[in-house]
Amino acid sequence: MLVALALTLWAIYCTYDGLGPFLIYAQRPLIAGSVAGLITGHPLLGLLIGATLELAALGVYTYGGATIPDYQTGAIVGTALAAGAAGAPAAQAAIGIGVGLPAAILLSALDPVGKMVTTGLVHRADGYAADGNARGLAMIHWVSLIPWVAVRAVPTFLAALAASGGLVKDITASIPAGFVQGMTLAGSLLPAVGFALLLGMMELSRYWYLLLIGFVGFAYLHLPVLGIALIGVAVAMLFVTLKRDEPVLAVPEDTAEESTEESTVDPRLTKQDLRRVFRRYFWSSQISWNYERMQALGFAYSMEPVLRRLYPAKADYVAGLQRHLQFFNTSVLVGGPLILGSSVALEEAGTPKSAASTKVALMGPMAGIGDTLVFALYNSIVFTMGASWALQGNWLGPAFAAVMVLVPYALVRRWQFGFAYREGKRLAGHLAAGALARVAQGATVLGFVVLGGFIPSIVKVVTTLTYRQTTTVQGQPVTQSVAIQDRLDELLPFLLPVLVTAGVYLLTVKARLRPVWVIGIVVVAGVVLGWLGWFAPSAPAKS
Numbered sequence: 001m002l003v004a005l006a007l008t009l010w011a012i013y014c015t016y017d018g019l020g021p022f023l024i025y026a027q028r029p030l031i032a033g034s035v036a037g038l039i040t041g042h043p044l045l046g047l048l049i050g051a052t053l054e055l056a057a058l059g060v061y062t063y064g065g066a067t068i069p070d071y072q073t074g075a076i077v078g079t080a081l082a083a084g085a086a087g088a089p090a091a092q093a094a095i096g097i098g099v100g101l102p103a104a105i106l107l108s109a110l111d112p113v114g115k116m117v118t119t120g121l122v123h124r125a126d127g128y129a130a131d132g133n134a135r136g137l138a139m140i141h142w143v144s145l146i147p148w149v150a151v152r153a154v155p156t157f158l159a160a161l162a163a164s165g166g167l168v169k170d171i172t173a174s175i176p177a178g179f180v181q182g183m184t185l186a187g188s189l190l191p192a193v194g195f196a197l198l199l200g201m202m203e204l205s206r207y208w209y210l211l212l213i214g215f216v217g218f219a220y221l222h223l224p225v226l227g228i229a230l231i232g233v234a235v236a237m238l239f240v241t242l243k244r245d246e247p248v249l250a251v252p253e254d255t256a257e258e259s260t261e262e263s264t265v266d267p268r269l270t271k272q273d274l275r276r277v278f279r280r281y282f283w284s285s286q287i288s289w290n291y292e293r294m295q296a297l298g299f300a301y302s303m304e305p306v307l308r309r310l311y312p313a314k315a316d317y318v319a320g321l322q323r324h325l326q327f328f329n330t331s332v333l334v335g336g337p338l339i340l341g342s343s344v345a346l347e348e349a350g351t352p353k354s355a356a357s358t359k360v361a362l363m364g365p366m367a368g369i370g371d372t373l374v375f376a377l378y379n380s381i382v383f384t385m386g387a388s389w390a391l392q393g394n395w396l397g398p399a400f401a402a403v404m405v406l407v408p409y410a411l412v413r414r415w416q417f418g419f420a421y422r423e424g425k426r427l428a429g430h431l432a433a434g435a436l437a438r439v440a441q442g443a444t445v446l447g448f449v450v451l452g453g454f455i456p457s458i459v460k461v462v463t464t465l466t467y468r469q470t471t472t473v474q475g476q477p478v479t480q481s482v483a484i485q486d487r488l489d490e491l492l493p494f495l496l497p498v499l500v501t502a503g504v505y506l507l508t509v510k511a512r513l514r515p516v517w518v519i520g521i522v523v524v525a526g527v528v529l530g531w532l533g534w535f536a537p538s539a540p541a542k543s
Contacts (some may be wrong), residue, residue, distance in 0.1 A: 001161070002413065003039060003080075003160060004019065004038045004157055004161045004163075005039060005157070005159035005162050005379040005489070007035075007036060007039055007040070007076055007080055007156055007157070007160040008153050008156050008157040010026075010036060011032075011033070011036055011072070011073060011156040012037060012149045012150050012152075013026060013151045014026040014027050014031070014032045014076075014152075015027065015148055015153075016149065016287070017073070017147065017149075018072070018146060019145070019283075019284075019285075019286040019287045020283050020284045020285060020287055021168065021283050021288065021385065022197070022207050022285065022332075022405060023280055023334065023405070023410075024121050024401075024405055024406055024408050025285060025379075025400035025401075025402070025408055025409075026072075026404040027072045027154045028054060028057075028071075028072070028379075028383055029050050029053035029054045029057055029071040029072060029074065029075035030050045030051055030054035030075075030383055030386055030387050030390060030397065030398055030401055031050070031398055031401065031402060032071075032072045032073075032075045032080050032395075033047070033048060033049045033050020033051070033053060033054075033075030033076065033078070033100075034046045034047050034050045034200040034395075035398075036050070036075065036076040036079040036080065036391065037050070037079050037083075038056070040079060040080055040163075041083070042079070042082070042089075042092075042507060043090060043395075044084045044089055044393055045079055045082055045093055045096060046079045047390040047391075047393060047397065048089075048093040048390070048391065048393075049075055049078045049079050049082060049093055049096040049097055049100055049276060049396070049513070050075045050079070050193075050379075050387075050390065051269055051386075051387040051390035051391045051397065051487065052080070052093075052097050052187045052190060052385055052387075053071050053074055053075045053097070053101065053190075054071075054075075054384075054386075054387040054390075055190060055191030055194050055384065055387050055458060056071070056101070056190035056191060056193050056519065057069070057071040057127075057192055057194060058191070058193075058194025058195060058197065058198050058383070058384065067107060067325070068111075068515075069101075069104040069105045069107075069108045069515075069519075070104045070107040070108050070110075070111065071104045071514065072152065073103065073107050073152045073155060074100040074101060074103045074104025074105075074107070074211060075100055075104075075268075076101065076156050076297075077100060077103045077155065077156060077160075077161075078096035078097060078099045078100020078101075078103065078158040079100070080156075080159055080160040080163045081095070081096065081159060081162070081163045081522065082095050082096025082099065083163060084163040087180070087224055088448050090133055090184065091180045092109065093184075093187070093228070094180045094181075094183035094184045094187060095180065095183070095188070097183060097187045097190075098183045100191075101519065102157075102380040103159075104183050104400045105516055105519070107151075107152070107155055110151035110152075110155070111151065111479045112152045113147070113151055114147035114150065115147075115148075115289070115290060115291050116291065117144075117147035117151065117433075118144040118147055118148070118288055118289065118290040118291075119203040119213075119290040119291045119292045119492060120291070121140050121144050121288070122140070122288065122290050122292060122293055122296070122297050122325075124129075124136075124140050125137050125140040125141070125288075125297050125300075125325065126322075126325065126541075128140065129318065129322050129325055130301070130322070131318075131323040132317055132318045132321070133312050134304050134308065136299060137297075137300065137304065137321065138301060138304075140288070141284065141287065141288045141297050142284070142287065142288075143339055144287055144288035144297070144521065145284075145287040146288075148287065148289075153409070156177060156397045157255060161253075170283075176531075178336070178530075178531035179527065179531060179534070181530045181531060181536075182526060182527030182528065182529070182530030182531040183523075183527060183530070184214075184530060184531060184536075185388050185461070185523055185526040185527070185530030185535055185536060185537055186522065186523045186525075186527055187350055187496060187505070187537075188459070188460035188525025188526075188531065188537035189459065189461060189500060189522050189526045190457045190460060190461075190519070190523070190526075191387075191459050191496070191523060191526070192455075192459045192501040192504045192516065192522065193499045193504055193508075193518055193519055193522055194380075195451060195454065195455055195458075195459070195504075196385075196501055196504040196505040196507075196508050196509070196518075197508055198376065198380055199449075199451070199501075199505055199509075200373075200430075200508050201376050202376070202444060202447060202448065202508040203444065206449045207444065208448075209453065210235065210445060210448035210449050211233060211448055211449075211451060211452035211454055211455075212233075212452060213232075214228050214230065214232065214365075214448070214449045214450055214451060214452025214453035214454070215229055215451045215452040215453065215455070215456060215494075215497075215498075216416050216450075216452075217493050218453040218456050218457050218494075219370060219451075219455050219456050219493040220493070221267070223453070225385050225388055225450075225453060225454070225457060226297055226385070226410070226450075228382065228449065228450055228453035228454075229385065229446075229450050231448030231449060232445070232446040232447075233446060234444040235444040235446070235449050236321045236443070236445040236449070237442065239441065239445045240438050240441060240442040240445075260492055262509050267348065268309065268310060269306060269309060269310070269344070269348050270324050273309055274344065274421065275307060276305045277302050277303065277305055277344060278302075278307055278337070278414070278417050279300040279301075279342065280301055280302040280304075280305070281298070281336065281337065281340055282410075282413060282526075283304070283416075284298060284301070285298045285299075285332045286298055286332055288301070288528065292327075293325070293326070293327045293328065293435065294328060294329035295325070295326065295328050295329050295330070295332070296325050296326060296327055296328040296329075296337070299324065299328045299336075299340070300321055300324040300325045301325055302340060303320070303321075303343065303344070303347070304321065304338070304431060306344050306347055306348070307320035307321060307324075310347055315327065318346070319352075320352070320371045323352060323355075323356055324343070326356075328359060328363060329363060329367065330362070330363040330364075330366045330367040330370065331366055331367050331370025331371050331374060332369030332370075333368070333370060333372055333374045333409055333412065334366070334412065334416070335362070335366030335367060335369065335370035335416075335417040335422070336366075336370075336413075337364050337414075337417040338416040338417070338419070338420045339358070339359055339366065339415060339420070340361060340420070341356065341416065341418065341419065341420030341421035341422075342358050342359075342362070342385065342420040342421070342423070343355045343357075343359060343421070344421055345420065345421045345422075345424035346358060346424060349424060352513050352537075371442070372444075373443050374502060376447070377443040377444065377447045378408075378443065380447065380451075381446070381447060381450050382401050382405070383401050384402045384450070384458065385400065385401075386398055386400050386401030386453050387401075388454070388522060389459070389532070391458070400430050404528065408519055411497060417477060431462050455494075455497055455498060455501050455513070456493070456494035456497050456498065459497035459500055459501055459536055460497070460537040461483045461496045461497055461537060462496060462536060462537070463488070463496065463501055463511075463537065464483075464485070464534060464536055464539070464540065465483075465484045465485075465534055465536060466481045466482060466483050466484060467482055467484060468481055468482070469481075469482045478483070483539075485518065485539060496535075504522065507521065
């Protein structure tokens with residue numbers, strides 16, 4: 001019971017961390033599974049299951065509030081059930097993946113339930129805003145977190161409670177060894193799905209050749225993952241220096257029409273006011289996310305201290321709350337703090353129309369740039385490196401990923417808010433200079449180089465098939481058994497991982513199959529081929 005409660009509390013925190021502060025991004029399966037392993041007393045199991053699901057989840061993100069497999073809960077539930085299973089750690093991990101992956105897919109059906117409840121709550125917030133009731137607005141904002149966590153905490157508790165009995169061990173003891181062997185292969189193939197989805201989001205036709213740099217570094221030069229990443233950084237810096245053909249952002253017309261003298265206005269906000277605004281956004285930016293207005297309630301809640309200070313007249317204060325309760329959605333890590341700081345500056349300058357138009361003008365472009373930089377590129381690189389170490393049983397993996405989230409995310413958000421507040425309406429002009437576009441281009445180049453090394457190092461598959469070859473030795477025919485894998489390695493090292501990833505890419509991009517279907521195909525193929533013994537994650541040890 002205590003373990004079930006601890007796992008449930010952990011599931012609640014994981015959900016909150018991915019909606020608010022992003023302290024360690026506990027919503028990621030690598031972090032969620034690793035800590036679940038510690039809670040259950042099976043740390044290695046949590047590492048293996050969390051890392052495998054992490055690699056399967058690469059390239060799958062909730063852009064615009066899309067519903068995706070609940071890999072966080074899948075990692076926790078899979079670890080909890082695997083901890084109560086029979087067999088060696090490798091067999092337990094295979095069972096955990098076999099449970100966690102379908103659980104992640106099935107539990108995604110509950111995600112819209114939580115979002116629909118918050119959609120209803122936002123209308124109650126409208127009523128509080130019309131009354132100028134700040135406490136009511138704040139209450140609705142925080143209460144909206146409950147449905148988000150409930151749809152994840154309840155299944156976690158039930159699964160963990162079931163795992164505490166002996167039933168799981170009895171069931172898993174009867175599972176055929178061939179199925180466990182097949183699930184082990186399927187787990188090693190699943191990262192190909194994540195890599196293929198990432199490549200589908202990136203400009204593969206333009207930068208495909210950069211994959212060769214990372215591949216050669218790993219396959220022929222035997223560089224570690226970190227070494228390939230450093231090469232990627234060097235190539236990205238060279239690219240950004242030589243190529244400057246980036247797009248610009250449009251400056252809203254009505255912003256230009258209003259007076260640009262706000263930088264000379266005596267500030268009416270104190271440092272404490274600014275800190276209060278930033279803290280609210282940092283700790284709770286998306287906890288009230290809903291289908292109708294997405295991040296609007298979180299943005300209005302963050303702006304409320306400023307509006308209360310700037311507009312002593314109730315009518316103006318109410319108008320400000322209602323103004324910022326309009327639809328809003330952008331990247332909360334690279335974009336949201338920037339727009340928030342700019343809105344604060346423009347409200348302080350007495351130009352509310354500019355505040356509204358700047359929000360509208362920037363939220364779309366910043367969503368595209370921010371999501372690409374953070375989710376598609378930075379997160380993918382950091383969590384892939386962490387997962388690769390975790391698959392080796394090294395706790396440096398989740399620790400590295402957590403630190404690389406905690407420090408940069410906090411610093412970047414704080415810097416954006418301060419920069420945007422100081423610059424006010426000039427912010428749009430700075431963005432039009434293309435600095436962020438160059439950063440995005442450099443990150444894309446880095447991503448391709450690193451992916452080129454990640455694919456052969458993480459997608460593990462070899463063939464165990466052999467063929468008979470007859471040769472003549474001193475006039476006598478001699479029949480030899482030749483391993484097909486040896487011949488493939490002579491042709492091109494790590495050919496099978498590349499072919500598997502390419503095949504999954506064709507399914508996702510060319511055949512346009514949904515990721516859930518592609519995952520199902522990979523799992524079924526892995527189970528069948530592994531059960532038959534034709535393929536395996538690694539070659540059997542030679543005696």
